[in-house]
Amino acid sequence: MERRRSHAGLVGAALALGLAVTAAAAPLMNWPDLLGRPMPRPTETIAYGPGPMQFGDLWLPAGKGPFPVVLMVHGGCWRSRVAKLTIMNYAAADLARRGIAVWNIEYRGVDVAGGGYPGTFADVEAAADALPAIAAKHHLQIERVVALGHSAGGHLVFWLAARPSLPRTSPLWRTHPLPIAGVVSLGGLPDLEDAHARGDEACGADTVERLVGPPGPAHADVYADTSPAALRLTSPAVQISGDQDPIATPDSATRFAERMHGRARQPILTEVVSRSGHVELIAPGSDAWAAAVLATERLLGR
Numbered sequence: 001m002e003r004r005r006s007h008a009g010l011v012g013a014a015l016a017l018g019l020a021v022t023a024a025a026a027p028l029m030n031w032p033d034l035l036g037r038p039m040p041r042p043t044e045t046i047a048y049g050p051g052p053m054q055f056g057d058l059w060l061p062a063g064k065g066p067f068p069v070v071l072m073v074h075g076g077c078w079r080s081r082v083a084k085l086t087i088m089n090y091a092a093a094d095l096a097r098r099g100i101a102v103w104n105i106e107y108r109g110v111d112v113a114g115g116g117y118p119g120t121f122a123d124v125e126a127a128a129d130a131l132p133a134i135a136a137k138h139h140l141q142i143e144r145v146v147a148l149g150h151s152a153g154g155h156l157v158f159w160l161a162a163r164p165s166l167p168r169t170s171p172l173w174r175t176h177p178l179p180i181a182g183v184v185s186l187g188g189l190p191d192l193e194d195a196h197a198r199g200d201e202a203c204g205a206d207t208v209e210r211l212v213g214p215p216g217p218a219h220a221d222v223y224a225d226t227s228p229a230a231l232r233l234t235s236p237a238v239q240i241s242g243d244q245d246p247i248a249t250p251d252s253a254t255r256f257a258e259r260m261h262g263r264a265r266q267p268i269l270t271e272v273v274s275r276s277g278h279v280e281l282i283a284p285g286s287d288a289w290a291a292a293v294l295a296t297e298r299l300l301g302r
Helices: 002-025 031-035 085-097 119-129 131-138 152-165 192-201 205-212 250-259 287-299
Strands: 044-047 055-059 067-073 101-105 140-150 182-186 237-242 269-273
Touching: 031 085, 055 085, 067 085, 067 119, 067 131, 067 152, 085 101, 085 140, 085 287, 101 119, 101 131, 119 131, 119 152, 131 140, 140 152, 140 287, 152 182, 152 237, 182 287, 192 205, 192 250, 237 250, 237 287, 250 269, 269 287
Parallel strands: 067 101, 067 140, 140 182, 182 237, 237 269
Antiparallel strands: 044 055, 055 101
16 A cells, blocks of 8 residues: 555656646747737727827726726837737736726837937826826826836836936926836836847847937937936836846846946845746736736735
8 A cells, every 4th residue: 555655656746747847848928829819908098198109098997996006118129110008908907907007008119200219208208197187087096106017118117217317407307207106127128228238139229229319419328318227216116037038138137236226225126937038027827927916016005
């Protein structure tokens, strides 16, 4: 009997090991894996400006509220023809199911008229600063807005949180920017100098150059008002990286956290999720997205 039990235990261990090996060898998600799912739809689309790309989608949970709010920014290498806000619909719908309202914004990328510097940044901050009026109408809590961004959107949410430290000489400086209570960056590219140096490993040096604009007498340091690494951060922040993400590598997140030492009020937390690439970070059901949800809820004080 003992031999049978021992044999059964060995078989169970072997099966468990086989499952572990299979899981470790599972392929990373690609974009069709995510975008092939049925596409959820937002509650309402709202314009924050007169342009065709100056709008956002509002996602409301069931019930009367008041609801906590996540300001969501999509990626796509700052290029409108690479990705639009709908890439975040799955993530937005998942947060709404959890009782969190989402303001998922669109903006002009570097590859469309008016994008780049300062247009891309001006769009994102106009969308953020439209939130108080939207909140008043839809019973939202904006005392603790958490900004969540993926890829290039990770750069933009860090930038939104760092806006209070913008130079007053910048055309992007505003008197009363929307306060950001916390940042969640998913495979983000917040250090533009680092992204430029990595070139095609990230989004391409030329893309960063188009985003920040050429240097000139009025804008000699192109990173001074565009890269969070050149600004100061008072909001708590979490970076979540996939261990196999080729676009926003874990070491780039680590370098940014180290560079922000002394520029951030508190250390930027960095978490690396195993068996994850770039897509898993915004795919409900993945370990990476579960980590993102946990970080978001903690920053919202839930």
